[in-house]
Amino acid sequence: MLNTSAELDRLSLNQITTERRTLRETVDACARKGIGWLGAWRHKIQEDPVRSAKIIRDAGLRTSSLCRGGFFPAASAAERRKRIDDNRHAIDEAAALGTDLLVLVCGPAPNRDLAAAREMVSNGIAEIEGYAQSCGVRLGIEPLHPMYAAERSVIVTLEQANQIAARFAPDRVGVIVDVFHVWWDPKVYDEITHAGLRIYGFHVSDWLVPMPDLLMGRCMMGQGIIEIAKLRNAVEQAGYRGPIEVEIFNEKIWDMPVDDLLRDIKRRYLDTV
Amino acid sequence: MLNTSAELDRLSLNQITTERRTLRETVDACARKGIGWLGAWRHKIQEDPVRSAKIIRDAGLRTSSLCRGGFFPAASAAERRKRIDDNRHAIDEAAALGTDLLVLVCGPAPNRDLAAAREMVSNGIAEIEGYAQSCGVRLGIEPLHPMYAAERSVIVTLEQANQIAARFAPDRVGVIVDVFHVWWDPKVYDEITHAGLRIYGFHVSDWLVPMPDLLMGRCMMGQGIIEIAKLRNAVEQAGYRGPIEVEIFNEKIWDMPVDDLLRDIKRRYLDTV
Numbered sequence: 146m147l148n149t150s151a152e153l154d155r156l157s158l159n160q161i162t163t164e165r166r167t168l169r170e171t172v173d174a175c176a177r178k179g180i181g182w183l184g185a186w187r188h189k190i191q192e193d194p195v196r197s198a199k200i201i202r203d204a205g206l207r208t209s210s211l212c213r214g215g216f217f218p219a220a221s222a223a224e225r226r227k228r229i230d231d232n233r234h235a236i237d238e239a240a241a242l243g244t245d246l247l248v249l250v251c252g253p254a255p256n257r258d259l260a261a262a263r264e265m266v267s268n269g270i271a272e273i274e275g276y277a278q279s280c281g282v283r284l285g286i287e288p289l290h291p292m293y294a295a296e297r298s299v300i301v302t303l304e305q306a307n308q309i310a311a312r313f314a315p316d317r318v319g320v321i322v323d324v325f326h327v328w329w330d331p332k333v334y335d336e337i338t339h340a341g342l343r344i345y346g347f348h349v350s351d352w353l354v355p356m357p358d359l360l361m362g363r364c365m366m367g368q369g370i371i372e373i374a375k376l377r378n379a380v381e382q383a384g385y386r387g388p389i390e391v392e393i394f395n396e397k398i399w400d401m402p403v404d405d406l407l408r409d410i411k412r413r414y415l416d417t418v
Numbered sequence: 419m420l421n422t423s424a425e426l427d428r429l430s431l432n433q434i435t436t437e438r439r440t441l442r443e444t445v446d447a448c449a450r451k452g453i454g455w456l457g458a459w460r461h462k463i464q465e466d467p468v469r470s471a472k473i474i475r476d477a478g479l480r481t482s483s484l485c486r487g488g489f490f491p492a493a494s495a496a497e498r499r500k501r502i503d504d505n506r507h508a509i510d511e512a513a514a515l516g517t518d519l520l521v522l523v524c525g526p527a528p529n530r531d532l533a534a535a536r537e538m539v540s541n542g543i544a545e546i547e548g549y550a551q552s553c554g555v556r557l558g559i560e561p562l563h564p565m566y567a568a569e570r571s572v573i574v575t576l577e578q579a580n581q582i583a584a585r586f587a588p589d590r591v592g593v594i595v596d597v598f599h600v601w602w603d604p605k606v607y608d609e610i611t612h613a614g615l616r617i618y619g620f621h622v623s624d625w626l627v628p629m630p631d632l633l634m635g636r637c638m639m640g641q642g643i644i645e646i647a648k649l650r651n652a653v654e655q656a657g658y659r660g661p662i663e664v665e666i667f668n669e670k671i672w673d674m675p676v677d678d679l680l681r682d683i684k685r686r687y688l689d690t691v
Contacts, residue, residue: 254643256643257643257644257645258645259601259602259645263604290564290565291563291564291565291602291603292563292564292565292629292632294601294602295602295625295627295629295642295643296627296628296629301602301603301604302603302604304604305604328532328567329532329564329567329568329574330564330574330575331536331574331575331577331578352568354568354569355569356565356568356569356632359565359629359632369568370527370529370530370568371530372530372531372532
């Protein structure tokens with residue numbers, strides 16, 4: 146299967162890639178360019194999820210996921226309770242958008258204690274998964290690159306995400322495979338196989354060399370060094386057939402005219418994913 | 419054993435921490451401050467290893483290791499051969515300095531193919547380990563943080579370093595545990611136990627939050643979020659009793675007056691390592 150390109154009807158635009166645009170600007174551009182999926186972000190839809198859902202639907206798009214729940218670890222029980230409440234809101238918003246997938250970025254440790262923070266993540270997911278199921282929403286644990294361990298996520302490998310997901314039913318809690326976060330991992334192919342049908346989402350972008358910045362250094366697929374097609378083939382061998390989200394944090398990409406950007410994304414997606 | 423501080427006679431100054439000083443300036447300052455070990459870098463001693471050895475010895479210091487061999491992967495067989503030759507020079511330099519430890523930073527992939535590059539690393543170590551032994555030099559594989567996978571090392575976890583080391587005799591090839599590179603890893607304590615007496619070196623620094631830069635964002639022990647004492651206790655439980663190198667890439671630290679810097683290092687080392 147290597148060297149075949151991904152099908153265009155699976156292409157999803159993750160909304161962070163057009164961070165400078167409103168929801169309406171983004172979905173209208175997707176409609177013009179024939180991109181049928183949107184990966185939504187909460188800060189873009191939160192004000193009115195129902196109206197946001199209508200904007201997306203009226204443009205003929207479907208929502209592949211909502212980013213992001215998570216951020217479970219906190220120093221006090223009261224603060225952890227607030228995080229749980231916020232996750233319930235995120236689940237409501239996902240349901241309102243008509244997507245069955247909430248992506249979890251699990252959060253950093255409130256102090257130096259990684260083991261305790263990782264336990265808080267497991268406990269947090271256990272607290273929300275029943276509610277999520279009652280809303281028809283699955284939870285996708287996204288391991289982040291270890292360079293984000295101190296500030297964004299104590300969940301940093303696919304192996305670790307798989308181990309947490311395994312405590313829950315396979316149709317309730319799974320994992321998100323984002324090539325930017327996992328490409329470096331010597332065990333990534335074994336763990337993709339291991340995840341199997343628990344792979345709920347697949348995100349693409351690329352790793353620029355030299356890497357200019359921890360957060361904003363992602364680039365367009367094909368401009369970096371990630372073996373994207375090899376990873377895509379692996380997730381497909383494992384059974385994943387869902388949307389493929391293009392998710393790029395990059396100031397230059399954010400400043401591009403949106404139609405030019407979406408044209409580039411389509412071309413790069415067909416050439417390299 | 420937690421909360422006991424490391425003994426001062428195990429403190430070693432890794433020479434990158436005083437990158438702006440000559441070898442003589444560094445060892446004289448160490449002698450004034452009662453620091454008995456130096457972790458040497460090749461670019462500081464390469465011009466004349468024998469004379470460098472005398473400078474170190476005359477100041478009453480010992481050399482804990484030489485940084486660095488490695489960088490095995492390359493696009494052509496001829497270039498890989500050159501890298502092997504360079505590693506032999508590094509082994510000669512380590513022997514000239516009187517240290518029995520060459521630290522290996524294994525190198526990035528010459529293209530996108532990580533699996534092939536990792537194979538080149540194993541093959542490279544196999545090619546030099548006999549020569550190293552004949553010179554009385556052990557090889558310490560240092561897994562780097564995964565944020566360096568694209569530019570410095572395809573060896574990114576202690577598990578992976580342990581697996582490569584295991585192909586060789588335990589007194590010839592081992593691993594270096596650098597807290598900055600491994601702290602985030604959910605398996606780090608298991609793999610430290612697994613490494614056991616193959617732990618040839620232990621490096622300390624800290625991870626600043628927010629992290630300002632991929633390369634130059636290390637900070638003084640205690641200023642960041644790494645569980646340094648927990649990691650030190652783990653390597654000691656595994657049997658490590660050798661020097662503890664302080665290795666900090668940081669422009670501000672490089673600009674400090676060297677005596678002030680070494681005073682800070684001693685205090686931070688006693689307080690937090």
